Amino acid sequence: MFFNSLAFAIFLPIVFFLYWFVFNKNKSTQNALLIVASYYFYSCWDWRFLFLLVFSTFLDYYTGIQIEKGKSEKSRKFWFWLSILVNLGFLGIFKYYNFFASSFSELLNTIGVKASPILLEVILPVGISFYTFHGLSYVIDIYYKRIKAEYNFVDYSLFVSYFPLLVAGPIERATHLLPQVKVKREFNFQTAKEGIYQIVWGLVKKVVIADTCAVYANAIFDHYTSVNSLSLILGAVYFAFQIYGDFSGYSDIALGVSKLFGLDLLRNFNYPYFSRDIAEFWRRWHISLSSWFRDYLYIPLGGSKGGIWMKIRNTFIIFIVSGFWHGANWTYVVWGFINAVYFLPLLLSDSNRNNIDTVQLKFNFDSVRVLMNIVLTFLLTCVAWVFFRAKTITDAVLYLKTIVTNGNFSSQYLDNERYNYELLPMIALFVLVEWNNRTKVEPISGRRSMLKLAIAIAVIIALGTYSDYKEFIYFQF
Numbered sequence: 001m002f003f004n005s006l007a008f009a010i011f012l013p014i015v016f017f018l019y020w021f022v023f024n025k026n027k028s029t030q031n032a033l034l035i036v037a038s039y040y041f042y043s044c045w046d047w048r049f050l051f052l053l054v055f056s057t058f059l060d061y062y063t064g065i066q067i068e069k070g071k072s073e074k075s076r077k078f079w080f081w082l083s084i085l086v087n088l089g090f091l092g093i094f095k096y097y098n099f100f101a102s103s104f105s106e107l108l109n110t111i112g113v114k115a116s117p118i119l120l121e122v123i124l125p126v127g128i129s130f131y132t133f134h135g136l137s138y139v140i141d142i143y144y145k146r147i148k149a150e151y152n153f154v155d156y157s158l159f160v161s162y163f164p165l166l167v168a169g170p171i172e173r174a175t176h177l178l179p180q181v182k183v184k185r186e187f188n189f190q191t192a193k194e195g196i197y198q199i200v201w202g203l204v205k206k207v208v209i210a211d212t213c214a215v216y217a218n219a220i221f222d223h224y225t226s227v228n229s230l231s232l233i234l235g236a237v238y239f240a241f242q243i244y245g246d247f248s249g250y251s252d253i254a255l256g257v258s259k260l261f262g263l264d265l266l267r268n269f270n271y272p273y274f275s276r277d278i279a280e281f282w283r284r285w286h287i288s289l290s291s292w293f294r295d296y297l298y299i300p301l302g303g304s305k306g307g308i309w310m311k312i313r314n315t316f317i318i319f320i321v322s323g324f325w326h327g328a329n330w331t332y333v334v335w336g337f338i339n340a341v342y343f344l345p346l347l348l349s350d351s352n353r354n355n356i357d358t359v360q361l362k363f364n365f366d367s368v369r370v371l372m373n374i375v376l377t378f379l380l381t382c383v384a385w386v387f388f389r390a391k392t393i394t395d396a397v398l399y400l401k402t403i404v405t406n407g408n409f410s411s412q413y414l415d416n417e418r419y420n421y422e423l424l425p426m427i428a429l430f431v432l433v434e435w436n437n438r439t440k441v442e443p444i445s446g447r448r449s450m451l452k453l454a455i456a457i458a459v460i461i462a463l464g465t466y467s468d469y470k471e472f473i474y475f476q477f
Contacts, residue, residue: 001044002471003253004206011041016260020187022082027184031158034261038163042127045167049125052090057160059086060135061153064142068149080143087132093127101327127167129325133292134160138174140296147174155181162263164254167471168247170268170288177263185262195259197444200456202252206472207465209245209430214236216423221389224399228408232399234424236382239389241427244273247286252442271438273431274379275360278342278371279352281381289325293318304347315339315347326388331396337388342380358439 001007015037023029028064043050063083101118138159141147150156159178165171220235227235251268258265271370272284282290298318304311316337323336347351359374361367383400390396411421437443444452 001041003250003257004203007044011037011354012260019261027182028154030185030261031154031181035154035157035161038158038161038166041163042161042166044124048338049128052094052125052128053161056131056135057157059083059183060160061156064139064156065151067139067142074142080139080265083139084136087136091128091132093126094122103140103330107123130169130171131166133158133171133289134174137171137292141174147178150174150178151327152182162258164257165265168250169222169286170251170254170266171292172288176266181262188262191259191262194441194445195256196258197449197453198252198256198442200256200453200460201442201444202254202256203247203460204456205245205249207460209427210242210249210473212426212463213242213245213423217242217389219357221399224395224402228410229406229411230409231412232403232406236386236399237427238423239275240378240382240385241430243385243388243473244269245430246470250472255441257457266427267441271434272373273378274435275377276355276359276370277346277352277377278339278380279346280355281377282339282343283356289322290380293322297321311347312344312416315344317430330393331387331390334393334396335384338384342384355461376450380394422456 001011015033019030019033023033032367039050039053042053056215060083063079066079066271067076067083070079105116138147138150138156142149150159154180158181159172159174162172162177216239217235220231221239224232224235244255249271255265255267266288268286270284270286270287272281275284298314301314302310303314306314319336319340320333321336323332323334324340326335346354348385359370387393387396387397390399432444437446440446444456
């Protein structure tokens, strides 16, 4: 069930009505309703994988209690590693087994040893990377005594399976969401209104920006050998806005939907394309994942407290693992490696925390420098996105090489159904709107919010007529 589908447009009001007008006696009945709704929501993808979600939930619930109750460090470690290994084991089997089997087979064939890998004919369960990380952070926090174990199975189940964040995040923390789950919610009209605004803005990003950019970006990347330099550059730019509109749009819808139920989720995007360096970009892009790897991988490895080689090692580990988290393909690993290379000079020069405020521009020379830094950061990000989008590393390298060697920057017509250069003014308008509202969670709120809402809905309807209700990109992760 997609957020941008008719099925969800029917599902959400029904759950909202039952939540506030039928099951509103206490938080337990509200939570039970949300669990049932979440399991139904997930089963719409493939009901057979519900057992994975339920098993993962029970595993971390039970091991969390055993870790807290453990009378010896040996006992606590046993339950801790049982949870970690089983969770990562399921993730590895479903997401990475075929990748490693194929890669090992190719390595053997390269050195002259004939090998045929035994591959699993399984599909990737939707959202497995996200709900697995929910459980992992919960168990890790209990082991290190940052939180207490949750003994109410219904409350914990909702924390793991809550449908707005179930299939594509944000990656929640027990310290943030569980306390909200454990208390009764009261309806707040202002919060609900903000939620609706955020849902609509998320749909603008998805339907108006991401889905329309996807048409042109796909045409370019799928036929990159037959188009010129200008088209290749535009293809990279269009994909940059496609993935931003797609993923941040999903996150906005998730946060907005959750506000309708009186629950606050972690913010996942904070206008990342206005970043002045790569370090700032990663503080603003997929914030819940970046902070997860920072807290549960980077800092335990020593962070940036050790010597220069430890800093370099930890930086490359966190970015490469982050890339690999996105999918079982070497292109994601290279994408992570490239971002580590971008980040390293900032870390070594101790300037990775220089830009932590909201960017401001004035009519002076310093603002020209800031603007140039924003453009440069965006261009570097687009280069890395080529590897993220390409099917193979070879495709990505040839794509970038052709931009340099083709040398043809003339206007080129592409034989696709709709949209070409008409996208550029639409993207420019989108950037202008976001820039003007970069200090807000989403642009529709504030003065003349109802007029903004009406315009946004009109644009969604106008361009949504041509939308194929495309799947969200991050559903495959």
